[in-house]
Amino acid sequence: MKKALFVKLAAAVVVASPLMASAESQLVTGAGSATARLDFRVIVPRVLFLGVGTGAAGLANNATIDMVTFDYTTNPAAVGTGAAAGAITGNVVPVRVLGNNGQITLTAATTGALSNGSGDTIPWSEISATTNLAALPSPVIPATGTGAASNVTLSSGTKITDRSANWTFSYANSAVVAPGTYGATVANNGRVTYTAAMP
Numbered sequence: 001m002k003k004a005l006f007v008k009l010a011a012a013v014v015v016a017s018p019l020m021a022s023a024e025s026q027l028v029t030g031a032g033s034a035t036a037r038l039d040f041r042v043i044v045p046r047v048l049f050l051g052v053g054t055g056a057a058g059l060a061n062n063a064t065i066d067m068v069t070f071d072y073t074t075n076p077a078a079v080g081t082g083a084a085a086g087a088i089t090g091n092v093v094p095v096r097v098l099g100n101n102g103q104i105t106l107t108a109a110t111t112g113a114l115s116n117g118s119g120d121t122i123p124w125s126e127i128s129a130t131t132n133l134a135a136l137p138s139p140v141i142p143a144t145g146t147g148a149a150s151n152v153t154l155s156s157g158t159k160i161t162d163r164s165a166n167w168t169f170s171y172a173n174s175a176v177v178a179p180g181t182y183g184a185t186v187a188n189n190g191r192v193t194y195t196a197a198m199p
Contacts, residue, residue: 053066053095056164069090070087070091071087073087079173079177091168091169092166095138107149108147112189113143124143130170133166141192161198
């Protein structure tokens with residue numbers, strides 16, 4: 001009984017053996033050395049990552065859309081003077097771009113001027129950004145549609161880019177405008193969509 005069970009088990013191992021990984025082997029008798037070879041491979045996909053704001057923290061999908069706010073309610077005398085808003089939140093935005101297949105370009109797109117929902121607008125030319133890393137510039141925000149592309153400087157060789165920077169946004173405040181909250185929603189054209197492209 002035990003012998004029959006052993007034979008069945010041995011047969012099962014033989015049948016399963018082709019499914020198990022095996023490496024080369026060499027048996028040498030007498031003098032000499034034995035060698036065995038093992039092949040390796042690493043499979044790397046084409047990768048492109050763009051994170052703006054909260055999404056820049058890690059290499060993962062993140063659905064959070066941050067908001068930059070310039071609030072003049074605490075300093076109304078500054079409206080139209082070119083002075084900074086009394087309260088500014090979220091205007092220093094972390095950005096990361098990573099790719100492994102060549103030159104990456106960035107573009108910005110809008111659906112029209114910032115609106116307050118009552119027919120009054122502020123053109124996107126009033127909003128600008130500076131960067132703390134020349135290799136990762138912020139593309140110019142267009143009046144509408146997709147703007148001109150800016151190049152992200154390669155960080156290694158001819159294909160690898162891994163750049164992180166902070167973009168600091170400013171509102172020019174160059175003209176007096178009607179009251180209201182401009183932007184803030186997609187309906188009021190308050191969103192800029194950034195796109196990274198790579199070959």
